[in-house]
Amino acid sequence: MAEWRFLRLPGLAxxxxxxxxxxERSVAGxxxxxxxxxxxxxxxxxxxxxxxxxxSALGWSADVGRExxxxxxxxxxxxxxxxxxxxxxxxEATPGVxxxxxxxxEETQDLLTPWLGAGVDLSALDVxxxxxxxxxxxxxxxxxxxxxxxxxxxxxxxxTHAAWRQQxxxxxxxxxxSGLLVLMLIMVATVLAIVFATRGTMASNRSIVDVLxxxxxxxxxIAGEFQGRFLxxxxxxxxxxxxxAIVFFIVVGFAVGAVMPQAAGQQLGVLFGRFxxxxxxLLGLIAVVxxxxxxxxxxxxxxxxxxxxxxx
Amino acid sequence: MIEFLNVGLxxxxxxxxxxxxDFRIEPGSFHFLTGPSGAGKTSLLKLLLLSLKPTRGKVxxxxxxxxxxxxxxxxxxxxxxxxxxxxxxxxxxxxxxxxVALPLRVLGEQESSYRANVIELLEWVGLGERLxxxxxxxxxxxxxxxxxxxxxxxxxxxxxxxxPTGNVDPDLSLRLIRLxxxxxxxxxxxxxxxxELPLLDNxxxxxxxxxxxxxxxxx
Ligand SMILES: Nc1ncnc2c1ncn2[C@@H]1O[C@H](COP(=O)(O)OP(=O)(O)O)[C@@H](O)[C@H]1O
Ligand SMILES: [Mg+2]
Numbered sequence: 203m204a205e206w207r208f209l210r211l212p213g214l215a216x217x218x219x220x221x222x223x224x225x226e227r228s229v230a231g232x233x234x235x236x237x238x239x240x241x242x243x244x245x246x247x248x249x250x251x252x253x254x255x256x257x258s259a260l261g262w263s264a265d266v267g268r269e270x271x272x273x274x275x276x277x278x279x280x281x282x283x284x285x286x287x288x289x290x291x292x293x294e295a296t297p298g299v300x301x302x303x304x305x306x307x308e309e310t311q312d313l314l315t316p317w318l319g320a321g322v323d324l325s326a327l328d329v330x331x332x333x334x335x336x337x338x339x340x341x342x343x344x345x346x347x348x349x350x351x352x353x354x355x356x357x358x359x360x361x362t363h364a365a366w367r368q369q370x371x372x373x374x375x376x377x378x379x380s381g382l383l384v385l386m387l388i389m390v391a392t393v394l395a396i397v398f399a400t401r402g403t404m405a406s407n408r409s410i411v412d413v414l415x416x417x418x419x420x421x422x423x424i425a426g427e428f429q430g431r432f433l434x435x436x437x438x439x440x441x442x443x444x445x446x447a448i449v450f451f452i453v454v455g456f457a458v459g460a461v462m463p464q465a466a467g468q469q470l471g472v473l474f475g476r477f478x479x480x481x482x483x484l485l486g487l488i489a490v491v492x493x494x495x496x497x498x499x500x501x502x503x504x505x506x507x508x509x510x511x512x513x514x
Numbered sequence: 515m516i517e518f519l520n521v522g523l524x525x526x527x528x529x530x531x532x533x534x535x536d537f538r539i540e541p542g543s544f545h546f547l548t549g550p551s552g553a554g555k556t557s558l559l560k561l562l563l564l565s566l567k568p569t570r571g572k573v574x575x576x577x578x579x580x581x582x583x584x585x586x587x588x589x590x591x592x593x594x595x596x597x598x599x600x601x602x603x604x605x606x607x608x609x610x611x612x613x614v615a616l617p618l619r620v621l622g623e624q625e626s627s628y629r630a631n632v633i634e635l636l637e638w639v640g641l642g643e644r645l646x647x648x649x650x651x652x653x654x655x656x657x658x659x660x661x662x663x664x665x666x667x668x669x670x671x672x673x674x675x676x677x678p679t680g681n682v683d684p685d686l687s688l689r690l691i692r693l694x695x696x697x698x699x700x701x702x703x704x705x706x707x708x709x710e711l712p713l714l715d716n717x718x719x720x721x722x723x724x725x726x727x728x729x730x731x732x733x
C-alpha cells in the first residue's frame with residue numbers, strides 16, 4: 203500500500219504527495235473527458251474549416267484577379283485575326299499589364315469541347331475568341347483605360363471577373379460567419395454540459411463537501427479542489443479533441459492528394475496545394491486546447507461556488 | 515464560553531423542536547448531552563457547530579453573538595470547534611494519516627510542518643501502526659479514533675461528539691469516552707451526545723438532558 207502511494211504521480215493542479223481531496227474517479231471523469239474531447243474536435247473542425255475556406259477564397263480571388271479576359275464576338279465585316287492582334291496590342295500598351303495572348307483556335311476548341319463534343323470543326327463556325335491578359339499588379343493595372351481603348355475594336359468586351367469574385371467573397375464570408383456561429387454554439391453547449399457535470403459531481407461528492415465544511419475549509423478552498431480536477435479533465439479532453447482534429451486534417455489532406463486522378467492535372471494540384479491549413483491555421487487548432495481547458499475550469503469554478511453558496 | 519439565550523429552533527414551518535434553551539457552559543468542562551432519539555441532540559450540536567442558525571434567541575460562542583457573524587466570521591469560529599460523528603465521516607479514499615491531517619491541509623499548512631504532530635497524535639490514539647491504511651481496512655473503533663484525532667488535530671477549544679459510540683461495542687465505547695475524558699483533562703471543552711445512558715454511569719460528568727424541546731442540566 204505504502205509503496206503504491208509513493209509511486210503515484212502528483213496531480214496536475216498541486217504538486218503534493220498527498221492524495222487529491224476530491225478523488226479522481228468520483229468526478230464523472232471519463233464521460234466528461236469524452237464529451238469535452240468531442241466538443242474540442244468539433245470546435246477545431248469548424249475553426250479549421252473556416253480557416254480553409256477563408257484562405258482558399260482569398261487565394262482564388264487573388265489568382266483570378268491577376269487575370270482579365272478580352273472576349274471578341276465575331277462581327278460581320280471584321281477580320282477576326284486582325285481584331286485579335288489589335289486587342290493584344292492595346293492590352294500590352296496598357297500600364298500594369300504583364301502579358302497578353304490570344305488563345306489559338308485549337309485552345310478555343312479545347313475549351314468548347316465539353317459543350318460541343320469532340321470532333322466539331324470550329325473553322326466552319328464563327329465562335330467568339332479570347333485574349334488572356336495577365337496583370338503584373340492588379341492594383342496598378344489601368345483597367346479603365348483598357349476598357350475605353352477596346353471600344354475601338356468592334357465586338358470586343360472586357361471581363362474582369364469582378365462579379366464572380368464578389369460572389370466568391372460573399373460566399374466565403376457567409377461560410378466564415380456561419381462557422382463562427384457554430385463555434386459559439388459549440389462553446390455554449392460545452393458550458394452547459396460542464397455545468398450539469400459539475401452539479402452532478404458536487405451532488406455525488408456532497409459528503410466530502412460536508413466534511414470539508416465542518417473541518418473548517420473555506421468555500422474557495424473547496425472550489426479550488428474541484429476546479430483542479432475539472433481543469434485536468436478539460437485539458438485532457440481538449441488535447442484529445444484538438445489532436446484528433448489535426449490528425450483528421452492531415453489525413454484528409456493526404457487522402458485528397460492521393461485520390462485526385464493524375465489527369466485532373468495541374469489545376470487541381472494548384473487548388474489543393476492551397477487547400478492546406480498553414481501554420482497559423484494549425485496554431486489556431488492548437489489554441490482550442492487551452493481555450494477549452496480554461497472554459498471548463500472557469501465554468502466549473504462558477505458552478506461550484508454557486509453550489510457552495512446555496513448549501514453552506 | 516458557550517451561552518444559549520432563549521434559543522428556539524424549528525425546521526422550515528415545522529414545530530419548534532428546541533425551545534427556550536437558556537444555559538451556559540464553562541471552558542474546560544465536560545457535558546454529556548442525552549435524551550431519547552429525536553429529542554434534538556443533533557440539532558443542538560449543529561447550532562454549536564454553526565451549521566444551523568437558531569430561529570430565535572442567541573447562541574453566544576467565545577463571547578460573540580454567532581447570529582451576527584458573516585461567512586468569514588463563521589468560518590474562523592468553526593475552526594475553533596472540532597466534531598466527531600457516529601458514522602465517522604472519514605474520506606474513504608484517503609489514508610488514516612491523510613484524513614487526520616486534512617484540517618491542517620485545508621488551512622494551507624505545509625506537510626513538513628505538521629507531519630510529526632499528526633503521527634504523534636495517531637500514536638497517542640493507538641493508530642501508530644495504521645497510518646497508511648484506508649478507512650475500509652479499519653475496525654469501527656479504529657475509525658472512530660481516527661475521527662477523534664481529526665477533530666482535535668487543529669487543537670480546538672470545543673470538541674463536539676454526536677453519538678461517537680453508536681457504532682462500536684460497549685467495551686470500546688468505554689475506552690473511547692476515556693479518550694474524550696483524557697482530552698478534556700488537557701483543557702478541551704467537550705459536549706458528547708449519546709442516548710446510551712448506562713455507559714455514562716462510569717463517569718462523573720454533568721448531563722444535559724433534552725426532553726420535550728427543553729434542556730435541563732444535572733450534576
Ligand atoms: N433537516 C431536518 N429537517 C426537518 N426536520 C428535522 C431535520 N433534522 C432533524 N429534524 C427533526 O428534528 C427532531 C430532532 O432531531 P435530531 O436533532 O436529529 O434529534 P436526535 O439527534 O436527538 O435524535 C426530529 O423530530 C427530527 O425529525
Ligand atoms: Mg442524532
